[in-house]
Amino acid sequence: MTSPTLSLGSHLSPITVSVDLTAVCHNYQAIRLRLLPGTKILAIVKADAYGHGAIPIAQTLQGLGVFGFGVASVHEGALLREGGIQNPILVMGPLQSAHMKDLFQYRLTPVISHRTIFSELLSILPKNVAPYPIHLKVDTGLHRLGMDPEHILEIFQCTQPPQSPVTISGLMTHFADADNPDSTFTTFQLTRFRSLIEHIQSSGFALPDLHVANSAGILFYKEAHFEMVRPGLMLYGYAPGHPEQDSPIRLQPALAATTYIAHLRSLQPGDIVGYNALFRATRPSKIAILPVGYTHGFPRKLTGIGHVLIQGKTAPIIGKICMDMMMVDVTEIPGTTIGQEVRLLGTQGSRSISAEDYANWLETIPYEVLCGIGGKAKKLYQSTEVG
Ligand SMILES: Cc1ncc(COP(=O)(O)O)c(C=O)c1O
Numbered sequence: 001m002t003s004p005t006l007s008l009g010s011h012l013s014p015i016t017v018s019v020d021l022t023a024v025c026h027n028y029q030a031i032r033l034r035l036l037p038g039t040k041i042l043a044i045v046k047a048d049a050y051g052h053g054a055i056p057i058a059q060t061l062q063g064l065g066v067f068g069f070g071v072a073s074v075h076e077g078a079l080l081r082e083g084g085i086q087n088p089i090l091v092m093g094p095l096q097s098a099h100m101k102d103l104f105q106y107r108l109t110p111v112i113s114h115r116t117i118f119s120e121l122l123s124i125l126p127k128n129v130a131p132y133p134i135h136l137k138v139d140t141g142l143h144r145l146g147m148d149p150e151h152i153l154e155i156f157q158c159t160q161p162p163q164s165p166v167t168i169s170g171l172m173t174h175f176a177d178a179d180n181p182d183s184t185f186t187t188f189q190l191t192r193f194r195s196l197i198e199h200i201q202s203s204g205f206a207l208p209d210l211h212v213a214n215s216a217g218i219l220f221y222k223e224a225h226f227e228m229v230r231p232g233l234m235l236y237g238y239a240p241g242h243p244e245q246d247s248p249i250r251l252q253p254a255l256a257a258t259t260y261i262a263h264l265r266s267l268q269p270g271d272i273v274g275y276n277a278l279f280r281a282t283r284p285s286k287i288a289i290l291p292v293g294y295t296h297g298f299p300r301k302l303t304g305i306g307h308v309l310i311q312g313k314t315a316p317i318i319g320k321i322c323m324d325m326m327m328v329d330v331t332e333i334p335g336t337t338i339g340q341e342v343r344l345l346g347t348q349g350s351r352s353i354s355a356e357d358y359a360n361w362l363e364t365i366p367y368e369v370l371c372g373i374g375g376k377a378k379k380l381y382q383s384t385e386v387g
Helices: 021-033 046-050 054-062 074-082 097-105 115-124 149-157 184-202 215-220 355-362 366-374
Strands: 016-020 040-044 068-071 089-091 109-112 132-137 166-172 209-211 255-260 263-267 285-290 307-310 313-318 326-329 341-348 351-353 379-382
Touching: 016 021, 016 366, 021 040, 021 054, 021 379, 040 054, 040 209, 046 054, 046 366, 054 068, 054 074, 068 074, 074 089, 074 097, 097 115, 109 115, 109 166, 115 132, 115 149, 149 166, 149 184, 166 184, 255 366, 307 326, 307 351, 355 366
Parallel strands: 016 379, 040 068, 068 089, 089 109, 109 132, 132 166, 166 209
Antiparallel strands: 016 255, 255 341, 263 285, 285 326, 307 313, 307 341, 313 326, 341 351
């Protein structure tokens, strides 16, 4: 039996998640201003562009002259190609031999982090075609992905023209701690990276594009910009780590989310709200029921900590957040009505709730908040012409 195909409008969803593409453009230009004119930008759009939607984000950045895109998997890269993205796409996450053919078919550039994968790639590349571009990743201390420096040199040795079926187009590493005001570990990583570069040069090999800096690297380590940088978080409007002392970068959050008041109830002192009676009214109260819950990216941990905005005022989250509902206290907000807009993320009136606020409430980082709220939602894309 086949199930009917429904073309569901976003108006049916209890949550409206919107992405401001003009903000993404602004953030891209703000990053560009931090770089020397020739520095390439590889926009990190993994995890569906941190929940913002990889294809619309990539299409927007393509128009601004971005060099290419970084994704986590062959699957993410293939989706971008199917969406019409033509720029170089680097697959930065772990690669498997089973994915090599698709990697090649979708013209994705592998980041080689292991010698076995390098051999696997060589074994599937057709003969007598132009050398296939690869990037190499050296582990300078993060101990996640990346090869030891001696293995990088071995790959340089066996990929020299004219016979080699591959060409090394890039050499990268990834910072572990660049958002920490204490620069000790980042400096240590940079020193290891530079020592490998010197080794490659003194062995007589030409250097490919070098790239190291994530958002924090861009902001705090100019010396780590090299030929290319890899911003993720900043494209979406959030600066990592500690605030810069002078001229902090001005970014605009791109993701916003609203819902509506589905139901209103009056409580008497002693009445409980929600599972396990976590909230008990101590005064005559009015509460609003919202049709969003942890399935929409609002974890149970927000209970009693977070708030939403109604009429530009804060309404505290009370009772346990349910799978698809949450309750907020609107006693202090006169005139609430069913259907009224509730701001979950973004600005309403003179108040805002940011992914950083959620990160503080949840003891996590804005990355996880954005992926959680943007991830599964059907998104509306907004863009205003700027003159
Ligand atoms: C290898 C690599 N480079 C760059 C980035 C972008 O980092 P950020 O979002 O902090 O700019 C990431 C994201 O995790 C990454 O994994």
